Ligand SMILES: O=C[C@H](O)[C@H](O)COP(=O)(O)O
């Protein structure tokens with residue numbers, strides 16, 4: 001058996017198939033032979049990301065763990081193959097870069113930018129099937145698995161989609177790399193976009209103050225002989241939920257220099273709330289890859305579980321290796337988070353704490369669409385910052401579902417989206433995303449909380 005075959009076979013693979021029981025949330029592939037063919041091909045394909053890039057992100061996240069930087073992570077809930085276009089990738093990048101400038105100014109810290117991009121094609125779901133009238137079909141699990149149309153043909157999991165996931169990820173990464181090393185990320189240009197947003201935003205006096213300060217800071221930088229183009233190369237990495245273990249195992253590679261094994265499907269992978277079973281195959285797989293990794297923590301998480309994740313996933317206590325992304329809901333964050341943070345701090349675990357204020361605040365509106373109120377999202381984020389301020393720990397950043405297009409999927413914001421507007425442009429393949437104005441609203445609020453504290457601000 002050559003190394004390619006070993007990768008595909010699983011049992012002798014460096015990331016193995018350990019972990020009790022079957023992996024949660026895996027598709028019911030109807031044709032295992034076809035699945036094997038596809039994963040064997042992927043096991044011989046070039047890596048999408050390289051070990052040195054993953055190590056670099058881990059170092060940058062080490063600064064977040066030490067309180068010297070912030071993490072901004074964002075992108076679609078579910079990427080689609082059709083969405084791997086220049087326009088769509090540019091829009092998300094632009095929004096994230098704009099947010100990063102605002103946050104960096106507010107917190108006076110560098111911002112580590114990570115897209116939910118170039119691999120976010122698979123979804124865990126609450127229910128395995130969807131029923132419409134008397135017809136029941138497998139639920140849509142992301143373009144990596146099946147199609148969104150409510151037909152048996154679309155909904156049958158098709159392994160060749162894993163090959164298309166690899167290709168769409170490569171296309172997206174190519175765009176990300178080109179855009180972040182070209183003039184697109186020039187700080188002066190990004191700030192000009194922010195000024196345009198502020199000018200077009202109703203009641204934006206508070207934003208104007210921040211935008212004026214950034215304008216002055218840029219003028220000062222130039223006066224000192226600095227060059228905003230020197231900042232044009234944005235350090236940008238990509239991430240996704242490492243959900244489909246067949247795909248992830250096929251794309252692991254062992255670095256001949258260090259002998260360490262990396263998932264090469266993305267720089268950072270995370271374990272979702274639905275697959276974080278301590279004795280499960282996802283945790284076992286993640287314990288064997290050297291990438292920076294994250295775990296989503298929902299409201300049922302206990303302090304002891306937090307410690308077990310640290311022991312299993314970051315036994316060397318390496319700053320930047322492990323990030324906890326908390327998604328409790330606005331009503332629970334202030335009660336549920338302190339015990340978890342205190343437990344990790346008392347053990348000296350050098351983890352990053354990041355808020356996902358989206359997934360605990362989803363509800364289904366009268367028209368049957370999933371949505372989120374920006375007020376609730378902001379409230380959870382504020383609660384997250386408050387908890388850390390009270391404990392004297394570092395609120396390490398934010399993880400958001402957002403898009404660069406003017407969609408109408410979440411409610412509220414300074415360009416108010418009202419419930420009757422949801423149908424205008426609801427395009428998400430899964431969960432409702434912030435549009436660029438809502439994402440920037442949140443960035444300006446968060447920047448104020450970092451700068452001035454949360455107490456004095458509404
Ligand atoms: O993105 C997260 C989950 O996949 C999503 O919230 C699940 O949605 P569902 O409850 O509609 O299955």
Ligand SMILES: C=C(OP(=O)(O)O)C(=O)O
Pocket residue numbers: 077124271272273274296327359431
């Ligand atoms: C599935 C997701 O979140 P969670 O695992 O936190 O529910 C997600 O980030 O899209």
Ligand SMILES: [Mn+2]
Pocket residue numbers: 077078359401430431
């Ligand atoms: Mn989601």
